[in-house]
Amino acid sequence: MENLGLVSIITPSYNSAPFIAETIESIINQSYPYWELLITDDCSSDNTIEIIQEFIKKDSRIKLFQLNQNSGAGICRNKSIENAQGRFIAFCDSDDCWMPKKLEKQLAFMIEKNCVLSYTSYMTCDENSKIQGIVICNKKITYTDMKHDDGIGCLTAIYDSQKTGKIYLPHLRKRQDWGLWLKILREHKVSYGMKEPLAIYRLRKSSISRNKLSLIKYNIRVYHEILHFSYIKAYLYFFIIFLPSFFYKKAKIRIINS
DSSP states (O other): OOOOOOEEEEEEESSOTTTHHHHHHHHHTOSOOOEEEEEEEOOOSSSHHHHHHHHHHHOTTEEEEEOSSOOOHHHHHHHHHHHOOOSEEEEOOTTOEEOTTHHHHHHHHHHHHTOSEEEEEEEEEOTTOOEEEEEOOOSEEEHHHHHHOOOOOGGGOEEEHHHHOOOOOOSOSSSHHHHHHHHHHHHHOEEEEEEEEEEEEEOOTTOGGGOHHHHHHHHHHIIIIISOOOHHHHHHHIIIIIHHHHHHHHHHHHHHHO
């Protein structure tokens, strides 16, 4: 298989023992072999570290870093990006999975489109890995679109650091992936999506992303700290632009999966 460039896969972990083996196996099973998996652990108190170390013994492409204090997924991802050697920076959380040909297909797509940032549709599953539905992405997302709402599933995203340089996530406890896409698109204007679902996102009852009310303040922080809106403009933008877009997206997903 043609080597299109090394892919650095960025994975934060925190008490991921029930799922991380499945995540790592989905990466090991990629048809595209030129990758490194950089896992940064956020002070797990279960046996996540032991599980990762067992995989490291079998595959030298897997690397583990550990934080000294619990700092959140964004800091973990940045630690992995800091140590990344690859041209392409990809993201996969420690409870999600990839389809076997994700990298092969998506990298070919990026070369064809000559794009800086790409993403795909994805499936959803429950905590027992039972498929629940599908989230179909848009074919193209511009900087203006991204200001309306985050249309990229983090587990599907890849950016080309050869074109952008390394770009790090903002220091937010939540919504930092949205902040990253905004930073990239502010400079490079447009991203492209593949309609084919190439990843599986796990819906967990304990996931912080499921507590929508707690995310409101982080949405406002993205508008204020990343886009440099005043607080008044940030709140107006959130209620007038973001919320209608968000609810339209959710309604669309429900219709598709009904």
